[in-house]
Amino acid sequence: MHFKQTLDGRYFSERKLIGLLQELFGENFECQIDEGFYVLLVPRLLTDEEQIKLQRTEFHQHYPVEQY
Numbered sequence: 001m002h003f004k005q006t007l008d009g010r011y012f013s014e015r016k017l018i019g020l021l022q023e024l025f026g027e028n029f030e031c032q033i034d035e036g037f038y039v040l041l042v043p044r045l046l047t048d049e050e051q052i053k054l055q056r057t058e059f060h061q062h063y064p065v066e067q068y
Contacts, residue, residue: 017038
């Protein structure tokens with residue numbers, strides 16, 4: 001069973017995304033781009049921590065992730 005997850009393409013690096021998906025799932029995933037969003041079909045949803053790792057560097061510089 002696969003889960004559908006959508007990520008806003010403005011904030012994520014495609015190179016990092018594909019690399020992480022291959023590392024986590026091998027070839028067991030699908031990734032399409034639809035109107036600026038990455039639409040993933042994956043064995044499990046990406047965690048918040050994994051998504052933070054994927055964020056573009058310029059996004060971090062302007063919008064730092066708040067730590068609580």
